[in-house]
Amino acid sequence: SVIAERILRRRSLQIRDKQQAWQESPEGQKMEESRKSLPSYKERDSLLNAVSQNQVVVVSGETGCGKTTQLPQYILETEIEAARGAACNIICTQPRRISAMAVAERVAAERGEKIGESVGYKVRLEGMKGKDTRLLFCTTGILLRRLLVDRNLKGVTHVIVDEIHERGMNEDFLLIVLKDLLPRRPELRLILMSATLNAELFSSYFGGAPMIHIPGFTYPVRSLFLENILETTGYRLTSYNQIDNYGQDKMWKMQKQTLRKRKTQIASAVEEALMAADFREYSPRARESLSCWNPDSIGFNLIEHVLCHICRKERPGAVLVFMTGWDDINSLKDQLQAHSLLGDPSRVLLLACHGSMASVEQKLIFDKPEDGVRKIVLATNMAETSITINDVVFVVDCGKAKETSYDALNNTPCLLPSWISKASARQRKGRAGRVQPGECYHLYPRCVHDAFADYQLPELLRTPLQSLCLQIKSLQLGSISDFLSKALQPPEALSVQNAIEYLKMIGALDDNENLTVLGRNLSTLPVEPKLGKMLILGAIFNCLDPIMTIVAGVSVRDPFLMPFDKKDLAESAKAQFSARDFSDHLALVRAFEGWKDAERKQSGYEYCWRNFLSAQTLKAIDSLRKQFLYLLKDIGLVENVESCNTWSHDEHLIRAIICAGLFPGICSVVNKEKSISLKTMEDGAVLLHSNSVNAQESKIPFPWLVFNEKVKVNSVFLRDSTGVSDSVVLLFGGNVSRGGLDGHMKMLGGYLEFFMKPELAATYLSIKGELDELIQK
Numbered sequence: 001s002v003i004a005e006r007i008l009r010r011r012s013l014q015i016r017d018k019q020q021a022w023q024e025s026p027e028g029q030k031m032e033e034s035r036k037s038l039p040s041y042k043e044r045d046s047l048l049n050a051v052s053q054n055q056v057v058v059v060s061g062e063t064g065c066g067k068t069t070q071l072p073q074y075i076l077e078t079e080i081e082a083a084r085g086a087a088c089n090i091i092c093t094q095p096r097r098i099s100a101m102a103v104a105e106r107v108a109a110e111r112g113e114k115i116g117e118s119v120g121y122k123v124r125l126e127g128m129k130g131k132d133t134r135l136l137f138c139t140t141g142i143l144l145r146r147l148l149v150d151r152n153l154k155g156v157t158h159v160i161v162d163e164i165h166e167r168g169m170n171e172d173f174l175l176i177v178l179k180d181l182l183p184r185r186p187e188l189r190l191i192l193m194s195a196t197l198n199a200e201l202f203s204s205y206f207g208g209a210p211m212i213h214i215p216g217f218t219y220p221v222r223s224l225f226l227e228n229i230l231e232t233t234g235y236r237l238t239s240y241n242q243i244d245n246y247g248q249d250k251m252w253k254m255q256k257q258t259l260r261k262r263k264t265q266i267a268s269a270v271e272e273a274l275m276a277a278d279f280r281e282y283s284p285r286a287r288e289s290l291s292c293w294n295p296d297s298i299g300f301n302l303i304e305h306v307l308c309h310i311c312r313k314e315r316p317g318a319v320l321v322f323m324t325g326w327d328d329i330n331s332l333k334d335q336l337q338a339h340s341l342l343g344d345p346s347r348v349l350l351l352a353c354h355g356s357m358a359s360v361e362q363k364l365i366f367d368k369p370e371d372g373v374r375k376i377v378l379a380t381n382m383a384e385t386s387i388t389i390n391d392v393v394f395v396v397d398c399g400k401a402k403e404t405s406y407d408a409l410n411n412t413p414c415l416l417p418s419w420i421s422k423a424s425a426r427q428r429k430g431r432a433g434r435v436q437p438g439e440c441y442h443l444y445p446r447c448v449h450d451a452f453a454d455y456q457l458p459e460l461l462r463t464p465l466q467s468l469c470l471q472i473k474s475l476q477l478g479s480i481s482d483f484l485s486k487a488l489q490p491p492e493a494l495s496v497q498n499a500i501e502y503l504k505m506i507g508a509l510d511d512n513e514n515l516t517v518l519g520r521n522l523s524t525l526p527v528e529p530k531l532g533k534m535l536i537l538g539a540i541f542n543c544l545d546p547i548m549t550i551v552a553g554v555s556v557r558d559p560f561l562m563p564f565d566k567k568d569l570a571e572s573a574k575a576q577f578s579a580r581d582f583s584d585h586l587a588l589v590r591a592f593e594g595w596k597d598a599e600r601k602q603s604g605y606e607y608c609w610r611n612f613l614s615a616q617t618l619k620a621i622d623s624l625r626k627q628f629l630y631l632l633k634d635i636g637l638v639e640n641v642e643s644c645n646t647w648s649h650d651e652h653l654i655r656a657i658i659c660a661g662l663f664p665g666i667c668s669v670v671n672k673e674k675s676i677s678l679k680t681m682e683d684g685a686v687l688l689h690s691n692s693v694n695a696q697e698s699k700i701p702f703p704w705l706v707f708n709e710k711v712k713v714n715s716v717f718l719r720d721s722t723g724v725s726d727s728v729v730l731l732f733g734g735n736v737s738r739g740g741l742d743g744h745m746k747m748l749g750g751y752l753e754f755f756m757k758p759e760l761a762a763t764y765l766s767i768k769g770e771l772d773e774l775i776q777k
């Protein structure tokens, strides 16, 4: 060990020399200058001091002050200067892939290195990290996964958990685990970083850990609320509203006429209210309308209008638009480009900012455009805190964010654009004042803003907990309920119970809440339990190839594009892939395989263009498929990753496995004279999402549809669905080992009016029993 220590020391000295050489080089000096101008630099010493004196430190500071890029780097530099460079091991977690990658790249550049040297990153299924990597940026999920196999984080010297104010589920979960770990690893340092000033909450969770605030500097930003926007720009909600045909009807299948009428009513009432001298004296009608005021339902016209106004009338400066989701961003981008609404297209650089974008695109977002070109970035709430675009002068805030909420009573996840919190609105506004005074256009009235909640509800309290419960078990953290009760803000008992029941039902936990073999395998796959189960069954039943495509498609995003102005064409393009087999999942497989064929013939792009498919998404699906193969090889379910093409494409088998994964996501189908009636046990009547191939059918010749997602909007809508038969539901739905046939039938009972003779029942029970046992083996 003396020799080992000597080697370590020599290595540390080499690392120190290298760092010094960079710091003394002209480029290094220049970089140092710009780093020193960040507000965090003034707190460098007190930060380092606090970290060396305390096991836990909470740091807060405005977005852009240098927390993420600087603080981990200060620690790294100090360790290297103290000749401990080869021994330190710093992990900094990020809630999102894109920020882990972007930040690692930036920090490497600031250190005059390429990524993968002393600085690296690791995100789900991807990473750049070498043997000399001492500072690793990773997603929170990656650190949790590491804790699976390395409970004490052996060799790790510092853990930095970033963006804790967002209160993501993984972050809250990680904090419980770390709180548990700290006494076992007294020399481990934990640093929590937050953009907002609610540091007390975290400090008291860790027994009064010291808090350090980095005072930031931003230029003043003027807030324009809807009433001011209407006044300054002369915009009329009602007139624009007449021509809008986008908005909600795209999705919720409401009658266009009714919807338009309703929107016009709301718009005119809102206008009336806003034009009134005193906002407190709204008429009851106006008040009611304000409560339904929804920038989305007025369509993109308002956003377009504001963008036009900025492009034509305002001073130079980049624009950052906060929208709700990827679909909306894409549609708006298409629409703006198709109609050249913003004037000369060569003078506008329109960019979309989202989680899986390529790094070329990413670079454009940070770069200053040429003179005379206005950069407009359409982003989701990701751009609120995780990434900072310096040259933004104008922010357009639609006031909404798509958040998953969870209805524990109906066990239904809802993905609804909902109003953001005051904290988020402040954050969005702050993005405009980085380089000069800015303007923030809030597309909602001030009184709506005043009714926002102060902070957003933590994710742990608003999402289903299945994957999380599985992780608690595989990390051997004891009883699920006990563990979760130690959270910063523990979830409701009913939600926890639902998740445990679900895991028992699919056979991932046994009756005593112990992990089964299936459960253990599921916890190693980086996808939801139901999708993991499909992969495992796909391997067992030798039809992995199509199943991997389906699972990858569900986890990445839908590759079928539905541009709103060509919706009919896009729908019929998709329908061709369905070949009338009543399955969105099989349509996806066909589309993907057609694309692979086309790629081999060098005509992939043309194929995508003709069929309204996203080449980028298909590529992502392709790469995810490869990763699945390796993961399944690791658990021993796949022998040879090359033999993927020999797998069966038997349509009945694929349906059965889809059913095994998606159950109990199932609804009954009754074909009526003029319509189809669909029902689930919890929701009663449900509808099909208009993008589903099944939504175009007038009859569905299957008694059941299984689906992977239902979304509650005004009604409950099913997204992708696949028709399955009675026998498939009986054999592949759920897990019969629980409560035997009686228990299983009872569970199915609500769905199946299945008449079964006693002698048949015995046969069924034994087949189903064998099947379930096989899965567990």
Ligand code: ADP
Residues within 6 Å of the ligand: 038, 061, 062, 063, 064, 065, 066, 067, 068, 069, 070, 102, 103, 106, 366, 385, 386, 387, 388, 389, 390
């Ligand atoms: P915080 O974490 O406090 O929000 P960051 O450390 O992310 O702040 O950013 C500090 C500064 O570094 C910001 O001014 C930001 O614009 C700049 N910066 C961050 N990433 C990049 C990048 N990829 N390219 C150029 N500048 C960047």
Ligand code: MG
Residues within 6 Å of the ligand: 064, 067, 068, 069, 162, 385, 386
């Ligand atoms: Mg940050």
